[in-house]
Amino acid sequence: MVPVTAQRTRSVHDAARARLTEAGVWDVEGDLAALRERFLAVETPAALARFETAVAERCRRIPLGHITGSTEFDGLELVVGSGVFVPRRESTTLVARVAEDTTLPYRGTVLDLCSGVGALGLALSRRRPDAAVTCVERDDTCLQYLRRNVARNEAVLGGVTVLAADLTAPGCLDAYRGRTDLVMANPPYVAPDVRLLPEWSEHQPRAAVYSGADGLDLIRRIAVLAAAALRPGGRLALEHDRAQPEQVRELLHGHAFEEITTCVDTAGEPRITVARRTDQEGTT
Ligand SMILES: C[S@@+](CC[C@H](N)C(=O)[O-])C[C@H]1O[C@@H](n2cnc3c(N)ncnc32)[C@H](O)[C@@H]1O
Structure with a gap:
């Protein structure tokens, strides 16, 4: 597994924040945290690419749950899509x-x-x-x-x-x-x-x-x-x-x-x- 530098991860992350804000997403920090947790558990070039694809989908206003594949509801983890x-x-x-x-x-x-x-x-x-x-x-x-x-x-x-x-x-x-x-x-x-x-x-x-x-x-x-x-x-x-x-x-x-x-x-x-x-x- 090829690691990526912390600087590269930070720059992708900062760019994601700016893109989500520009797209009008209402809970940028919440969405960023969920996308990070789902796609950046490991910091590899492939994971970063998946994260960027997911951010682009969210910028097209695809619901967060459709991208991450699950949502929390009243203490339950529910699969959605x-x-x-x-x-x-x-x-x-x-x-x-x-x-x-x-x-x-x-x-x-x-x-x-x-x-x-x-x-x-x-x-x-x-x-x-x-x-x-x-x-x-x-x-x-x-x-x-x-x-x-x-x-x-x-x-x-x-x-x-x-x-x-x-x-x-x-x-x-x-x-x-x-x-x-x-x-x-x-x-x-x-x-x-x-x-x-x-x-x-x-x-x-x-x-x-x-x-x-x-x-x-x-x-x-x-x-x-x-x-x-x-x-x-x-x-x-x-x-x-x-x-x-x-x-x-x-x-x-x-x-x-x-x-x-x-x-x-x-x-x-x-x-x-x-x-x-x-x-x-x-x-x-
Ligand atoms: C607003 S969603 C709510 C889903 C769920 N109750 C929730 O709170 O997340 C409405 C649901 O009603 C279902 N639905 C619409 N018309 C229906 C019908 N005639 N008979 C049964 N289910 C129907 C839809 O497929 C959809 O899953």
């Missing part, structure tokens, strides 16, 4: 909230809808290994990553089942009807006219980000599915856009939910809404 949504750190707020919710009974039944690579479902399972968590996802690439993440984190998880299903298909959650304690979801919810950073608008899968003319198509569907799947008194916890809290609360009111509350995520944005399934039977 091109073609899947990279979990956002801010979504840990939802997991923390439902994990601490005393209404989730011991050995409760939990659905994570639109599971992606499994961030919410697996994080809840780590925090509450007594719960029986089912992760529901439609996309084949996501399902492959999801299954890998379940296997890789098996030692710290409780019972996790993966269900390949399209939530728009009739009867997709019939097996869970009336017997679920908690439904959580971070679905696609962006309206097409919302301007996003290129990481989301260009590089994450469109079906993971956008959902109909107002962004709420899948949330509407989830409200119906959750009202049917939850037992009376069960809880729904949803992530949505910061511009959608009122619309989300309104549509949940129309679908057998009460005690509807919006709370802020770790970035201080009103993106999490939780609600209680009413005690009424057969309202959906």
Whole structure:
């Protein structure tokens, strides 16, 4: 292995910082540290070349996780890659909230809808290994990553089942009807006219980000599915856009939910809404 001089490494590193800054990456030092850890564990010419390629990709605003191949989420290392949504750190707020919710009974039944690579479902399972968590996802690439993440984190998880299903298909959650304690979801919810950073608008899968003319198509569907799947008194916890809290609360009111509350995520944005399934039977 041919070593490279410390001076050469420093100069490549300084150039990377300048390029990332110029490209508009918002956490230059954080990204640099992650790229260094992933590609510069050894300082050889080949490693330096891989590091420079990775920096160039990040400058094209390819999500960091797609470049490094993994991301940390709520204490779990999750594998991710091109073609899947990279979990956002801010979504840990939802997991923390439902994990601490005393209404989730011991050995409760939990659905994570639109599971992606499994961030919410697996994080809840780590925090509450007594719960029986089912992760529901439609996309084949996501399902492959999801299954890998379940296997890789098996030692710290409780019972996790993966269900390949399209939530728009009739009867997709019939097996869970009336017997679920908690439904959580971070679905696609962006309206097409919302301007996003290129990481989301260009590089994450469109079906993971956008959902109909107002962004709420899948949330509407989830409200119906959750009202049917939850037992009376069960809880729904949803992530949505910061511009959608009122619309989300309104549509949940129309679908057998009460005690509807919006709370802020770790970035201080009103993106999490939780609600209680009413005690009424057969309202959906
Ligand atoms: C915003 S991503 C969230 C992934 C994960 N929950 C997270 O927080 O990282 C939304 C996910 O919903 C999935 N999805 C979109 N439409 C779906 C549908 N009709 N049925 C099931 N999953 C769907 C996408 O494939 C994508 O993985």
